[in-house]
Amino acid sequence: MAGGAWFNEYFGENPTKEHLEAVALDQLKKILKITVDPLDSHSEILYNCIPQYVVGHEARCERIRNYITSHNMPLTICGSSYQGVGINDVILSAKEAVSNCK
Structure with a gap:
């Protein structure tokens, strides 16, 4: 998952699935120290799906x-x-x- 209330700020108004997947894979490689590309991957863009708690x-x-x-x-x-x-x-x-x- 990526984005939430700041999705547009980080990724722009209409990012492509390819761009978001590249960002996600880049972060996974950095964090997990992975040096090879995945054999396969699949991603979807789901807007307004990360809930946020109410004040209090x-x-x-x-x-x-x-x-x-x-x-x-x-x-x-x-x-x-x-x-x-x-x-x-x-x-x-x-x-x-x-x-x-x-």
């Missing part, structure tokens, strides 16, 4: 967590509804939830 969302989630803690509930919350909508956010949320289990 983070504070609401904090109140929920505080309630769970203060009432000693055997419960934890994780996932895209609470701590980020991206795949990496969800993985981190799950890892943190598991590490906080007693």
Whole structure:
């Protein structure tokens, strides 16, 4: 995923799939230190599909967590509804939830 509210700022009004794929592959190569090109790839452009939380969302989630803690509930919350909508956010949320289990 790339873009969100800043998609047009980073990629322009009408980027091609080829351009976006080239940017994504370039970043993957840099981050993962990959030196070869992929055998195959496929990409799609999906506009306005990354949700954004409403103002106050983070504070609401904090109140929920505080309630769970203060009432000693055997419960934890994780996932895209609470701590980020991206795949990496969800993985981190799950890892943190598991590490906080007693």
